[in-house]
Amino acid sequence: MKIKVYVPSDTTARSLGADKVAAEIQLQAARKGVEVTVIRTCTRGLYWLEPLIEVDTDKGRIAYGPVEQSQVQSLFDADFLSGGDHPLGLGMTEQIPQLANQQRRMFSRLGVTDPISLEDYRAHGGVAGMQKALELTSQQIVDEVKASGLRGRGGAGFPTGIKWQTVLDCDDDEKYIVCNADEGDSGTFADRLVMEGDPFALIEGMAIAGLAVGAEQGYIYLRCEYPLAEKILNKAIAIAYREKLLGDDLLGSGKRFHLEVRLAAGAYICGEETSLLESLEGKRGLVRAKPPLPAIEGLFGQPTVVNNVLSLTAVVDILANGGEAYQALGMERSRGTMPFQLAGNIKCGGLVEVPFGVTLRELLYDYGGGSASGRPIKAVQVGGPLGAYLGDSQFDTPMDYEAFAAIGAVLGHGGIVVFDDTVNMAEQARFAMEFCAEESCGKCTPCRIGSTRGVEVIDKVIAGTEREKNLTLLADLCDTMEVASLCALGGMTPFPVRSAVQKFPEDFVAEVK
Amino acid sequence: MTEQKSSLQTIISLSDVQDIVDESKNRPGALLPILHAVQKRYGFIPNSSVPVIAQGLNLSRAEVHGVISFYHFFRTERGGEHTLYVCRAEACQSMGSRELERHVKERLGVDYHGTSADGRVTLEPVYCLGNCACSPNVRFDDDVYARMDNQKLDELLAAHGVKVGEVTP
Numbered sequence: 001m002k003i004k005v006y007v008p009s010d011t012t013a014r015s016l017g018a019d020k021v022a023a024e025i026q027l028q029a030a031r032k033g034v035e036v037t038v039i040r041t042c043t044r045g046l047y048w049l050e051p052l053i054e055v056d057t058d059k060g061r062i063a064y065g066p067v068e069q070s071q072v073q074s075l076f077d078a079d080f081l082s083g084g085d086h087p088l089g090l091g092m093t094e095q096i097p098q099l100a101n102q103q104r105r106m107f108s109r110l111g112v113t114d115p116i117s118l119e120d121y122r123a124h125g126g127v128a129g130m131q132k133a134l135e136l137t138s139q140q141i142v143d144e145v146k147a148s149g150l151r152g153r154g155g156a157g158f159p160t161g162i163k164w165q166t167v168l169d170c171d172d173d174e175k176y177i178v179c180n181a182d183e184g185d186s187g188t189f190a191d192r193l194v195m196e197g198d199p200f201a202l203i204e205g206m207a208i209a210g211l212a213v214g215a216e217q218g219y220i221y222l223r224c225e226y227p228l229a230e231k232i233l234n235k236a237i238a239i240a241y242r243e244k245l246l247g248d249d250l251l252g253s254g255k256r257f258h259l260e261v262r263l264a265a266g267a268y269i270c271g272e273e274t275s276l277l278e279s280l281e282g283k284r285g286l287v288r289a290k291p292p293l294p295a296i297e298g299l300f301g302q303p304t305v306v307n308n309v310l311s312l313t314a315v316v317d318i319l320a321n322g323g324e325a326y327q328a329l330g331m332e333r334s335r336g337t338m339p340f341q342l343a344g345n346i347k348c349g350g351l352v353e354v355p356f357g358v359t360l361r362e363l364l365y366d367y368g369g370g371s372a373s374g375r376p377i378k379a380v381q382v383g384g385p386l387g388a389y390l391g392d393s394q395f396d397t398p399m400d401y402e403a404f405a406a407i408g409a410v411l412g413h414g415g416i417v418v419f420d421d422t423v424n425m426a427e428q429a430r431f432a433m434e435f436c437a438e439e440s441c442g443k444c445t446p447c448r449i450g451s452t453r454g455v456e457v458i459d460k461v462i463a464g465t466e467r468e469k470n471l472t473l474l475a476d477l478c479d480t481m482e483v484a485s486l487c488a489l490g491g492m493t494p495f496p497v498r499s500a501v502q503k504f505p506e507d508f509v510a511e512v513k
Numbered sequence: 514m515t516e517q518k519s520s521l522q523t524i525i526s527l528s529d530v531q532d533i534v535d536e537s538k539n540r541p542g543a544l545l546p547i548l549h550a551v552q553k554r555y556g557f558i559p560n561s562s563v564p565v566i567a568q569g570l571n572l573s574r575a576e577v578h579g580v581i582s583f584y585h586f587f588r589t590e591r592g593g594e595h596t597l598y599v600c601r602a603e604a605c606q607s608m609g610s611r612e613l614e615r616h617v618k619e620r621l622g623v624d625y626h627g628t629s630a631d632g633r634v635t636l637e638p639v640y641c642l643g644n645c646a647c648s649p650n651v652r653f654d655d656d657v658y659a660r661m662d663n664q665k666l667d668e669l670l671a672a673h674g675v676k677v678g679e680v681t682p
């Protein structure tokens with residue numbers, strides 16, 4: 001019997017040389033005359049161990065990593081195909097502590113299955129959610145999602161069931177499901193992992209959303225920085241059409257749902273839902289004033305569900321296993337699990353899916369193992385470029401929407417970017433303004449002009465020009481941007497700026513080198 | 514992806530652009546897919562294609578131009594044979610991307626949006642490649658390279674035949 005070896009082929013693993021490792025395994029196996037099937041999976045999300053390869057043994061999968069091409073021969077010499085001892089050996093994959101301590105629900109198949117094998121997807125629980133949804137009425141599907149307590153995982157945290165109810169209650173003939181896959185926050189990569197590692201889950205989630213609200217057309221608005229995700233999604237969609245997971249006759253039910261990937265063009269603002277809709281319509285991504293809500297007047301003026309990749313993926317699990325089971329996890333009004341993404345200067349970075357309520361400190365040290373540089377962690381930015389910078393005194397805050405709001409921070413999309421003590425926070429505050437200036441859609445003045453002036457004022461502070469006066473001016477500018485901007489870009493850029501000034505004042509008195 | 518780059522057409526044919534427009538113009542919100550298709554074929558969106566696109570979609574030329582200029586990804590001038598994207602976002606900053614940016618600019622002798630003198634590579638900033646736990650990252654055409662440093666970057670450029678300038682210490 002051929003021995004199965006799993007080598008990830010997602011962007012991360014490939015960026016660290018996984019393709020060369022896979023080729024070398026084939027080569028060495030051929031040379032030694034052993035029969036090996038190399039199955040290309042996705043990363044498990046344990047980035048510091050990538051490329052992490054696994055071997056199927058009678059005990060289960062055994063992991064080795066991080067493997068370099070030059071080490072493959074020694075793995076064969078150590079008989080890794082039967083789980084032999086080797087310095088890179090990590091034991092049973094499922095028992096690697098950082099993985100074993102997670103509760104993967106959205107990501108239960110990540111790295112386990114071949115991403116574009118529908119058989120594999122079904123064998124690991126896929127399609128059950130859609131089957132369930134086809135037995136229910138639209139209202140029953142929406143009720144199930146409501147019962148789960150799911151809040152949008154894209155950042156704003158709006159209850160998904162309520163959004164769906166609003167669209168369901170509209171009696172228009174044309175409705176749309178739009179997946180916001182324009183994940184542009186630094187430190188976030190969970191959407192990409194779904195699309196590269198478990199694309200059928202997103203497809204199924206969108207079809208379920210369509211059944212729930214009576215929409216027959218869906219669009220995935222995908223950022224163009226993710227070319228591999230585009231390829232994988234399109235392959236998976238083609239298979240889904242063939243196997244009636246999409247199309248005019250979903251699993252033989254006579255119900256319809258069509259899905260298409262639309263490529264974005266590199267504008268951060270299009271991650272904001274109304275800008276995204278403008279962009280999908282073929283226009284510049286200018287934000288729309290709300291109301292009307294997209295749920296009532298969205299894409300092409302029709303009722304539209306706009307959900308993030310993770311929210312739509314969560315729905316698959318909720319339908320398959322029931323809203324109650326999902327609701328049982330988490331804390332307060334933050335229910336279920338959240339895929340946190342540990343990034344930046346962190347020793348064991350990657351994906352950590354656990355229920356809400358875990359503390360930032362646990363993520364940073366228990367899962368992340370502290371900084372990559374070995375130096376003290378000075379600042380952590382949670383929730384992307386618009387999220388506040390947090391210092392050590394705030395690390396015990398539980399990861400929960402309300403607890404974060406209470407300290408003037410946001411969870412956002414769950415991205416956590418770590419900086420050690422070499423960071424200069426005045427530079428980071430300046431960057432926040434610079435980023436806003438670069439990415440502002442230009443429609444409202446506080447964001448468009450405020451961010452440019454923000455850079456200038458911070459430059460003066462850094463240069464020591466009338467420092468006190470300019471810090472006061474900066475505080476005023478932040479207030480104006482926060483209250484008067486049309487959307488979160490201008491409205492939240494003050495978060496990282498203010499937090500940097502307040503938490504790390506020492507960096508604003510010394511000149512930046 | 515290198516195959517894609519080498520298959521770029523260098524002569525602009527307006528009838529080809531017309532074909533692209535005809536193929537997509539009945540899709541809802543067709544402009545972005547059309548612009549992507551044009552850029553995929555030529556590596557940029559030639560000015561001469563704008564009237565063809567505008568007419569096909571019943572838009573003004575200004576509207577089409579307004580969309581092209583809004584998005585970072587669209588180019589109105591021919592770039593180098595390859596594109597090197599350097600990530601400028603926070604996670605990469607925390608692992609030394611500011612130093613990497615300085616180094617790349619010196620090596621290629623250009624600033625962002627510029628093309629190296631030998632025409633081989635255009636340098637572009639990017640805000641997040643979604644590989645933030647292995648920072649800093651760059652993307653060379655369609656491939657991402659993690660945990661970059663100055664030396665690895667020089668090797669990457671050399672491997673693609675990019676002549677790099679001397680950096681004065």
